Amino acid sequence: MSSASGREKICIIGSGNWGSAIATVVGRNAGRLDFCQDEVNMWVFDEKIDTEEGEIMLSELINTRHENAKYLPGIKIPKNVIAYPELKRACEGATLLIFVLPHQFLPKLLPTLREHADSNCRGVSLIKGLDFDSTTRKPILVSKSIEQSMGDGFRCGALMVSLRLHVQHRHSRLSAASSPQGANVANEVAEQHMCESTLACDFEDRELNDRTLAIFNEPPNFRVSRINDVAGAEVCGAIKNIVALGAGFVDGLNLGGNTKAALMRVGLLEMKQFCTTFFTGVEPSTFLESCGLADLITTCYGGRNRRCAELFARKQKESHTVDCGQLWMEIERKMLNGQKLQGTLAAEEVYLSLKSRQLLDVFPLMTTIYEIAFQGSPIDEITKGIRVADISSSSLISKV
Amino acid sequence: MSSASGREKICIIGSGNWGSAIATVVGRNAGRLDFCQDEVNMWVFDEKIDTEEGEIMLSELINTRHENAKYLPGIKIPKNVIAYPELKRACEGATLLIFVLPHQFLPKLLPTLREHADSNCRGVSLIKGLDFDSTTRKPILVSKSIEQSMGDGFRCGALMVSLRLHVQHRHSRLSAASSPQGANVANEVAEQHMCESTLACDFEDRELNDRTLAIFNEPPNFRVSRINDVAGAEVCGAIKNIVALGAGFVDGLNLGGNTKAALMRVGLLEMKQFCTTFFTGVEPSTFLESCGLADLITTCYGGRNRRCAELFARKQKESHTVDCGQLWMEIERKMLNGQKLQGTLAAEEVYLSLKSRQLLDVFPLMTTIYEIAFQGSPIDEITKGIRVADISSSSLISKV
Structure with missing residues (x-):
């Protein structure tokens, strides 16, 4: 060769x-x-x-x-x-x-x-x-x-x-x-x-x-x-941004490090679950590589998805709107000079993909993030997403 | 029963x-x-x-x-x-x-x-x-x-x-x-x-x-x-505090989220490696449970070990001392009302345990943290600890 x-x-x-x-x-x-x-x-x-x-x-x-x-x-x-x-x-x-x-x-x-x-x-x-x-x-x-x-x-x-x-x-x-x-x-x-x-x-x-x-x-x-594990690595890169939206919601509610760590943990488990649901050859260890854990941590503490989602949460707390798309556009205009967020696009795609397979129950965090981001669910629902997911975490872990 | x-x-x-x-x-x-x-x-x-x-x-x-x-x-x-x-x-x-x-x-x-x-x-x-x-x-x-x-x-x-x-x-x-x-x-x-x-x-x-x-x-x-997995859970609780010292050093040097995420990732891998070195029945999934990943994240962003280690790093940058024990005592007096930090105690015990088995090379991060905390190594060495460990991360992952 x-x-x-x-x-x-x-x-x-x-x-x-x-x-x-x-x-x-x-x-x-x-x-x-x-x-x-x-x-x-x-x-x-x-x-x-x-x-x-x-x-x-x-x-x-x-x-x-x-x-x-x-x-x-x-x-x-x-x-x-x-x-x-x-x-x-x-x-x-x-x-x-x-x-x-x-x-x-x-x-x-x-x-x-x-x-x-x-x-x-x-x-x-x-x-x-x-x-x-x-x-x-x-x-x-x-x-x-x-x-x-x-x-x-x-x-x-x-x-x-x-x-x-x-x-x-x-x-x-x-x-x-x-x-x-x-x-x-x-x-x-x-x-x-x-x-x-x-x-x-x-x-x-x-x-x-x-x-x-x-x-x-x-x-x-x-x-x-x-x-x-190519699938694991590529998927991590794309869907970690959804978890970062959740991290931003938690920050916007001032829920503190406790809840945020729980969210990141559940997020990593759902990332893993998503990979194994749709791809073969996914390795559990991929999620502890730089492309998994380290990238997730920095995205949830640093990135633009987290930052925009925090603002989204604060605005929703101030005056709740069901026209979420409009609010995201305003935020993108203000924070990103009109560029599109990757997390919201990914959240929507992943939601539709899971919904068409009737898998929303297995991904309560991804589902909750989507519902808050696009369907007008109250921001506080984010803890429900973490909690529900947590119940099934052992099964999520054991499946991979 | x-x-x-x-x-x-x-x-x-x-x-x-x-x-x-x-x-x-x-x-x-x-x-x-x-x-x-x-x-x-x-x-x-x-x-x-x-x-x-x-x-x-x-x-x-x-x-x-x-x-x-x-x-x-x-x-x-x-x-x-x-x-x-x-x-x-x-x-x-x-x-x-x-x-x-x-x-x-x-x-x-x-x-x-x-x-x-x-x-x-x-x-x-x-x-x-x-x-x-x-x-x-x-x-x-x-x-x-x-x-x-x-x-x-x-x-x-x-x-x-x-x-x-x-x-x-x-x-x-x-x-x-x-x-x-x-x-x-x-x-x-x-x-x-x-x-x-x-x-x-x-x-x-x-x-x-x-x-x-x-x-x-x-x-x-x-x-x-x-x-x-009792061993994995108990050990996580004890040695995560060592990683938190490293996180504090990174914060004290203002190295940012990038380096900190890399440190936490390597830290989790070394925690896992420590468990499997000394105990049987350790499960990789333990480290993604609340007692592993979530607890590590909050400890590295929140806890007192991180906080005291950040101050230690700043003081060492101001005027380097080799009398680290004295500096820790001052910090404990000031920040913890004289209570002892758990991370430094654990760092010392773990170091001695690894040293007696000639395993320091396999735990570059734990070793570097100890050397900075107790042997007067310059604070900047922390990135060396992360880097060296990173080279062996795949073998660390694959062993468990």
Whole structure:
């Protein structure tokens, strides 16, 4: 499983803020790892950039100045990272594709990747989120969508970087508007601040797994642990934001650390339960990895979902409205400069998915959070969600 | 396994603040459960109490006014809880002994209990802490000490009530001195505020386990889940305080939510690793119970160990001293009115235990916390402890 040279050929699909950030890590690693070709290709969705010396194409800027002045200004991208505006040339003979671009671009790109990548190529996705089948409402992993589109036994893993915590840590005094989240996190990675991540992949070949880890892991600052459980890791990343809404409700009610800890515990159990309900091969230990427990803790103490939900709770206490959608929009406008919250979207999708399977009873916390967020249930109901779930916690635990 | 009447005879050994609080719950439950004798006995270490109407013995006060005016003032103890100053009478024919008294009183009492309790009697301990054999330095469970002293196949479980969180929640603005921790927590239980607990017992008889749970569980406010794993639950309660010291160091350095979440995650893994190293029958799921994860979260965000360790870190940053013992004493004097911290005691015991088995390498976080707390290591080393431990996290996870 290597290119003609016998060495890994890495191609990064995406050149935004995160794509450029991961390119700094992967570029450095490829440069020193024997089993990798020195050059790392990066596909760039090209655009004209205004510079002091006039207009220049982004790909050219990266290849000459070794900096993505638009999406990751001030950070040097290693010289062995070569930008290509043409996808076909970028992915030619690639043995490892790293997907780091907005989800909706995938369908257009995958046929070309399929045709031109190495026949033994594999992938790692950094795309966060979870799809839901519009008919069956079953959750679908992004990595699995990629596998299916690529066909021919293509395997895709996921790298889950704990986003929220880094933003929180360094930029907690900035407003969301002046501090777009992705940017700062990516900057932290690029600037080599300490960052924990989980690589979930199971390429059914120990050497290949080890190699993939080595391509991403750059201790001591960008520290990656590998697990096999792709479904567990990807789902954690998506649905932890729902639990964070609950944490925000608890904070908005000033219920204190007691209730919040109970909520986080029940939330982790329901995350686990959700994974095992819909996916096979889920490992209980995944939930104690960085992508599980650590990410949940920081999201419930730091992130924007918690923050917006706290405001939602306070506003609901002041004057209760059943028009929750309107209230969320106001909060998003005020706190996020109009960007959409991930937690509320996920809460709705998960609720519909569970409802269609008559599983709401098994997920009292997720259900209660949805009912508060969208159906006008009183905020105080949140403790009911925790309590009910708690009754079934042993069965939740024992099932996995 | 019942007394002459065929019903459970419950005896609470202890009548302090916690003993009186649990008596309110157990008394109410025994009064309504068919399989229990109505009367619950409570052994009282008797003493004279000054009242408006002159001196009165504590046991008499409880039996006439149904209140422990000294240790749990203002809370009604159910009338079916009968105080006995004489241990022999209190425990006569008991089928369930509830141990809720300072650890050091046990040796004097156990021979009498052994002689007079029912031959099929079992026990549940509410005593927090962990002993260490002075020669082998092996940790010893309080419940196991009780079992050994009682002999004849006596089985003892443990009820782990999340102490710290309730104090934090209601009394966060009071100083430790004016708000003795146990008192407030016990009051919360007695006043029927929401409180989560874990009952760990394995009486090898499903009915007996269910009965024991029913005797303690009083939903929705005093909510108890039962697990089999006594060792895991008892050890969590004792060594989570060490992790809380680490959390305080992180807070004192202003390292933010990122590093703190990573520390808590590694801490939970080392707690698990410690349990499996020294005890058999430890279940991974224990660490996701209230006694594990929820208690750890609240201890690391709320408790006195975290708070004192934060101050320790700030003082060490101001002017570094190698005389750590002296600094801890000053902090205990200032913050706890001279009471001893549990985290530092536990850190020392655990360190010596691990060192004698050459296991320090396998517990980098516990080791680093000890070295900072007692050997003058710079506070900044805490991130080294998290990082090193993180490398081995997958092996830590996979071992259990």
